[in-house]
Amino acid sequence: MNVVWAISGAMLSVAIVLTLFRSLRGPTTLDRLVGIDTLVAMVIxxxxxxxxxxxxxxxxxxxxxxxxxxxxxxxxxxxxRVRDDE
Incomplete structure (x- = not known):
């Protein structure tokens, strides 16, 4: 079972890194909000x-x-949320 825990931890780590990238590069505040919500869900x-x-x-x-x-x-x-002006 240790292999399963290691694989799930590694997959969560990769997903967290990708979500952080999306949260930082999101063009709108709504993209950043979704990224942070996803990040919190992955921490949970x-x-x-x-x-x-x-x-x-x-x-x-x-x-x-x-x-x-x-x-x-x-x-x-x-x-x-206030609308983004583009």
Whole structure:
């Protein structure tokens, strides 16, 4: 099972790097918002993989809190977003 955890960690790392690139190079603020939301979702997935690999369940409340804060933040930014002038 260690190979599975290593592969999933490597895939998450590559996805995080690609998402960071997209977040930094996004031409609009909405692109950056989607990139940061995706980044937070991948961090949540990484924490879930860590919990599954180690069996340490003390991180689960942090995963729930992070997902709730991310959801509320995304909704508020999307609600009050100003249009980009191109």
């Amino acid at each position: 997935c990484g924490l879930a993989v860590w919990v599954a690999a180690t069996g340490d369940t003390t991180i689960v409340p942090a995963i729930v809190a992070l997902s709730l804060v991310s959801f509320i933040g995304s909704i508020s930014v999307a609600r009050f």
